[in-house]
Amino acid sequence: MLGKNGKIIAMDSDVSKLDKLKQKAKENDLKKRIQIIQSNNELVIPLDDESIDITLLYNVACCIHGKDNQEDLIELIRDIQRITKESSRLIINVKGKHIEKRMDNAIPEIQTYFKLEKKEIKKYFLENERVRYRFFYYLVKKE
Ligand SMILES: C[S@@+](CC[C@H](N)C(=O)[O-])C[C@H]1O[C@@H](n2cnc3c(N)ncnc32)[C@H](O)[C@@H]1O
Structure with a gap:
């Protein structure tokens, strides 16, 4: 990459x-x-405007998004839009169906800043062979 x-x-x-x-x-x-x-x-990223090609928010949205409201997550997404170059991407990865539900609820507001292109579900196995899921949201910056 x-x-x-x-x-x-x-x-x-x-x-x-x-x-x-x-x-x-x-x-x-x-x-x-x-x-x-x-x-x-803080939810402000110490980087310049339009300086980043691709942002990976991997397994982080669960922490930011742990409260009943989604204001903090949206504040972070707004700042990610600021640092992202034109037409560039944000990929959000979350684990667990309860976090997926919260993300799905936040998607309409996230789409103010990034357009959702694709959602992918990947299955993985724990050491005890129990099945878990990861959810990937592929988004592209809106102008
Ligand atoms: C579940 S861990 C995942 C860590 C790593 N991304 C990974 O996949 O192994 C979530 C991480 O988000 C970090 N985090 C949560 N809110 C943050 C914030 N506002 N600024 C910086 N880091 C934050 C936590 O410190 C924690 O390390």
């Missing part, structure tokens, strides 16, 4: 998650291509 000159900017507020990422990046010889930002749980 990164091609020759691509770069990843990874953001989290949890230092232990970022340390794990640093270790994985080192093991895979990707250290120079990953810029790490430790945030303080």
